[in-house]
Amino acid sequence: MQNSSKKVRVRFAPSPTGGLHLGGVRTVLYNYLFARKHKGDFILRIEDTDQTRFVKGAEQYIYDCLKWCGLEPDESTMHPGEYGPYRQSERKPLYKEYALQLIKDGHAYFAFDTPEELERMRSENKTEENPSPQYDAMFRMRMRNSLTLSAAETEALINAGTPYVIRIKIPQNETITFNDLIHHEVSFDASVVDDKVLLKADGMPTYHLAVVVDDFLMKITHAFRGEEWLSSAPVHILLWKYLFGLEHMPQWAHLPLILGPNGKLSKRDGAKFGFPVYAMNWTDPRTQEFTEGFREKGFLPEAFVNLLAMLGWNSGTEQEIFSIEELIENFSIERVHKSGAKFDYEKARWFNQEWIKRKTATSLLTSVKDLLSNNGLSVTDDAYLEKVIEMVKDRCTLISDFFEQSAYFFSAPATLDLEAVLTKWNESKTSFFQQLMASLQTNSSWNAAEIELVFKELAAKLNIKPGELQLPMRIMLVGGKFGPAVFEIAHTIGKEETISRIHYALNKINA
RNA sequence: GCCGCGUUGGUCAAGGGGUUAAGACGCCUCCCUUUCACGGAGGAAUCACGGGUUCGAUUCCCGUACGUGGUACCA
Incomplete structure (x- = not known):
């Protein structure tokens, strides 16, 4: 059916009406993977033919999303190739001649029915069995169009400037069959499709x-x-047949839908269940409605792309973590599922965690630095931050977790979880920490092993189990029950800071 | 209503006429860790239903149910 020697060219064709949701990005991804795999081109075409739904900024937003995901097109409005323009509104004059050609060939006709007339037709013919009457072979001969009007009348109406549309004339008694790469043979009875x-x-x-x-x-x-x-x-198949010939028609693949917790995934689901639905934050310029994005939620683009790839496709092996290069190598459209997949946010988080674990501290540096600075913590020592990232990254699921997990390396915790220590506190513990401060002060070498040694020797001397002292120490340095080994933390934040935090906490505890 | 598409644990899913029906997420138990994670070892849980075809159906066919999409001068 298809000339296989032809260069592969695929496209993503969104309409700029709002944010880009999960399903959209996955469609981009599958297009992109397919194009790369077959050394073809990936085109971004903007379908802005509905001027009433046009939203300012949406096109740029789509482009930014693709850039963030690393799925940039080869040809687009930003980087035109030789098939431009890539915005349908700019191609407007092109389409009419094809529509006229269809009329000439008897596959389409002018229709003069006003929206009100259409509305009346639908409501008047609405029945229990047929709640939505269609403009089809049944009804077109009862409407005002070039099929029911004489050629002279039609011409007169057009010359008078009467608004008209051009409709396709769907044939009767025909079965339209085509081969979908995912669904295989799909067929429709032409009598159920209307004159679009x-x-x-x-x-x-x-x-x-x-x-x-x-x-x-x-x-x-x-x-x-x-x-x-x-x-x-079926409408598209017919148009291909009438206009360009089925032999030139692209191979179709209809991708399964991504579903929410109950049914079709919507923006509402995200807001309701607390997970993002769009690739990046989006605020509708008209309604000011805000929709959260995966990027701002703390997802890595690698993880986002990875989790999307696995939602409806798998390689047939047990591998789940794929880099984009691995996806390109392994992807095949035939392995895409037929059925829709429910989006599971917990699993999405897991993908992100796996990616954070796999990434080096160096590669995480910029995003963590941005996160900290957005939270009022400006970092000047990159080497230090990198060390911190290395220590805490196994504890982070989202990039945003890095704030809580690493803030105490830069400034003393604002609040201390005293509850955790107060219940078992006693005079001898106060005494222990006072002596600990003194010992640490005089100790010349400052490394984790040495600090631990001093700590344990002192505990032994005062006859207290070191275990009972480690949690308080942690609370003093970190503020809460989390983070890496205490002595590592003490070593990292330094002697002065360690002693200062113990001192401060001791006063709080004994206040 | 009509038409299309779909249906393997709670979720993502492998498999596909004969299997102990993979694996992952989540959940539970235990180990490691005198924090939280990571890691490790286990566990509970599945072929929507009804008919065929067949020596044998989760797998093939037909129904039913359910889900989902379409039924616009929206894409």
Whole structure:
């Protein structure tokens, strides 16, 4: 069916109407992986044919998301190739001639029905069995269009400037069958598809016309899109057949949907269950509605891409952690599932944790530094920060966890979990820590082993179990019951700071 | 309503006519750790239902149920 020697060209074609959600990024990812795997091109095409839904900033946002994910297109509005323009609104004049050609060939017609007339037709013919009557073979002969009007009447209406749309004339008694890379053979009875509008009254094409024309003009070889498009595939197949010939049609792959905890994944789910749904933070400029993003939540792009890849696809092996290079190598569209997958935030967090563990402290430096500075902690000593990251990264699931896990390395804890020590406190412990401060002060070598030795010898001398003293020591230095080995922490923050924190805490405890 | 697509533990899933039906997340128990994690060892939990086909169906076919998408001059 397909000329396999043709260079692979795929596209992601979003409409700039808002944030980019999980499903969108995964569609990008599968396109990207496929293109890279086959040494092809990945194109970003902006489908802004609905001017009423256009949202300012959405296009830039999409581009920024792809950049953050490391899934940048080869051709786009930002980096045009030889098939531009890449924004459909800028290609407007192109589409009409194809629509006219269809009319000439008897596959489409002018329709003059006003929105009100359409509305009336639908409500008047609505029945229990047919709640949504379609503009189809049944009804088109009862409507105002070039099929029911004479050629002269049609021409007169057009010359008079009457608004019109162009509709496809869906054939009767035809079964439309095509081969989907994921679903294999899919077929529809043409009688159940309606005469979709191809060219709107404002002269803009609808998605149906635009996608076919542009995929042809941009030499797209494989068209991947969400499964919500499967139902309208027959319209696209017909258009390909009428306009360019089925032999040039790209191979379709309709990707399974990503579902939320109950049904289709929505922005609402994210807000309700506390997980991000968009790639990056997004605030709708019109409504000011804010939607949280994975990036700001503390996800690494590597983890985000990894977890998305595994939501609907797997390599068939037990491997779950994949770098982008490994994904490119192993990806195959045939292994994408048919069924939708429920998004599991806990598992998403696990992917991030695995990636944090795998990354070096050096590669984490910039993002952690930004995090700390956003929280009012400016770091000047990169080497020191790197050491801290190395010590705490096994304890972080999200990048944002680095704040709590490392802040005490830079300044004394604001609050101390005294509850944890007070219940078992006694005079001899106070005495222990007072003597400890003195011993540490005079001790010349400052390393973890040495500190531990001093600590334990003193404990033995006062006949206290060191275990009973380690937790208090931790609370004094860290503020809470977490973090790496206490003596490592003491060593890292330094002698002066250690003694100062013990001193401060002791006063608090005995206050 | 009609049409399309789908259905393996709670979730992601491997598998596919004969298996003890992988693995991962989460959950539980234990070990390590006198903190929290990491790590390690175990555990509970699954083929939606009903008919066929077959010596034998989780696997193939048909129904049903359920889920999901479409049914716009939105994409």
